[in-house]
Structures are given as C-alpha cells and as structure tokens.
Amino acid sequence: MRIDRMITEYWPLFGLTLHTPRLELRVPGLDDLALLAAAAAAGVHAPDRQPFAVPWTDGTPLERARSTLQWQWSMWGRWSPQDWSLHFVTLADGQVIGTQALDAKDFAGLREVGSGSWLGREHQGKGYGTEMRAAVLDLAFTGLGAEWATSEAFADNVASYGVSRRLGYTDDGTARHLVRGEAVVGRRLxxxxxxWAAARTVDVRIEGLEPCLPLFGL
Structure with a gap:
C-alpha cells in the first residue's frame, strides 16, 4: 500500500477536500505546510496593524513561518471528537495562498462552529476570503449538520466584516482583548x-467526508 493511501486510511481528514469555482481547500501535508509557512513569512498584514488576538505575526519572517508550522502540528495532535479545529490550506491556481479553519467544541450536541482564516497580502482584495469561508460553511451546514456558525473580528477589520455580511451573519455582541498592551474591542457575529441558506451564492463540492464523520463526533 502506498504511504499516502495508508495515512488517509488512518487519518481520513487527509482525504477531505473542498472545491469552489476558484479555490481548493485541503488538509495540508508537509509540502503544503512548507508553502503556507512561506506565505506567512512573506507577510499577512501591514506592520502597523494587528488583526489577531494572539499577535503571532509580530515576529520576524522566520518566526512567523515556524509559528505557522507549530500551530498546524499542534492542531493535529490535540484533535478529539469533542474538541476539534480543522485547518485547511487554500489554493488558487495550484498556489497556496492562505489558510481557512473550522472549529467546534461538543459539536455533536451544540451543532455550532467557529471559523478563522488568513491570506497572504498579495492575495487579498480578490474575493478569496469570502469564497473560502463559504466553503467551510457549506461543510459545516451541509456536510456536518451545523445549526449555527460564529465569527469575531476587531472593530476596525473592515474586510472580515464584509465577508461576514455577504455570507449572512448578524451582530452578536462584543468582546474585549488585550493586544500589544492595549484594550481592543472585538465584534462577534x-x-x-x-x-446561511438565504445568503448562499458560492457553489461548493465536498470530497472525502464520509470516513471523517466519526472524528467530528458524528
């Protein structure tokens, strides 16, 4: 048996892929992670901004790359059906451009997911953020039977709010975070x-989900 087929038998998430008109989202192997780390090293946002509650992008390019790898590996290791965080790499025209996550705790009972993402700076402003979040929402609602999805971004993150609004999210309160030593307001959606059904405009095709369902507690 080939090694790639063997690892998918043991960990079927490596066979899970989402397709949209322009993008492919898949669970990354080591080659994909190397390319994702390179995208992080090249930059995710302007230095005078910090859109993340955990400021992992404040380091050097090498530190950002290593942080990306360690985070992805830690998500593999801590997975359980009661507490999971699924991280895809996003590809456009075969190029790794960023990452899109879907996460949940006690999903089988609560049927609620959260999401997070980032794109390399050169790939921003092209509508990819909307398309990749639409892909994981389709996985959540169509594939996994979710009833709710949540999101949060800082009050000045216009791009993230634009994605959420286009996909049908509504306001759900605020939260406060300490970032770079200053209090920052996050808006929940x-x-x-x-x-989701009313705002759904992106066609999504899901491959390889059925053998993964027990890992989601389903």
Whole structure:
C-alpha cells in the first residue's frame, strides 16, 4: 500500500477536500505546510496593524513561518471528537495562498462552529476570503449538520466584516482583548442555518467526508 493511501486510511481528514469555482481547500501535508509557512513569512498584514488576538505575526519572517508550522502540528495532535479545529490550506491556481479553519467544541450536541482564516497580502482584495469561508460553511451546514456558525473580528477589520455580511451573519455582541498592551474591542457575529441558506451564492463540492464523520463526533 502506498504511504499516502495508508495515512488517509488512518487519518481520513487527509482525504477531505473542498472545491469552489476558484479555490481548493485541503488538509495540508508537509509540502503544503512548507508553502503556507512561506506565505506567512512573506507577510499577512501591514506592520502597523494587528488583526489577531494572539499577535503571532509580530515576529520576524522566520518566526512567523515556524509559528505557522507549530500551530498546524499542534492542531493535529490535540484533535478529539469533542474538541476539534480543522485547518485547511487554500489554493488558487495550484498556489497556496492562505489558510481557512473550522472549529467546534461538543459539536455533536451544540451543532455550532467557529471559523478563522488568513491570506497572504498579495492575495487579498480578490474575493478569496469570502469564497473560502463559504466553503467551510457549506461543510459545516451541509456536510456536518451545523445549526449555527460564529465569527469575531476587531472593530476596525473592515474586510472580515464584509465577508461576514455577504455570507449572512448578524451582530452578536462584543468582546474585549488585550493586544500589544492595549484594550481592543472585538465584534462577534452569528449565522443560523436559515441565514446561511438565504445568503448562499458560492457553489461548493465536498470530497472525502464520509470516513471523517466519526472524528467530528458524528
């Protein structure tokens, strides 16, 4: 048996892939992670901004690359059906351009997911953020039977709010975070199944989900 087929038998998430009109989202192997780390090293946002509650992008290019690898590996190691965080690499025209995550705790009972993402700076402003979040929302609602999806971004993150609004999210309160020593307000958003169905405009094709369902607690 080939090694790639063997690892998918043991860990079927490596066979899970999402397709949209322009993008492919897949669980990364080591080659994909190397390219994702390079995208992080090249830059994710302007130095005078910090859109993440954990400021992992404040380091040097090498530190950002290593942080990306360590984070991805840690998500593999801590996975359980009761507490999971699924991280895809996003590819456009075969090039790794960023990452899109879907996560949940006690999903089998709560049927609620959260999401997070980033794109390399050169790939921003092209609508990829909307398309890749639409892909994981389709996985959540169509593939896994979710009832709710949540998101949060800092109040000045116009791009993230634009994605959320286009996909049907509504306001769900605020939260406060300490970033770079200063208090920052985050705005929470929530999407229910009806709102997702009403705003759904991106065609998504899901491959390889069925053998993964026990890993999601389903």
């Amino acid at each position: 929530r999407l229910d199944r009806a709102g």
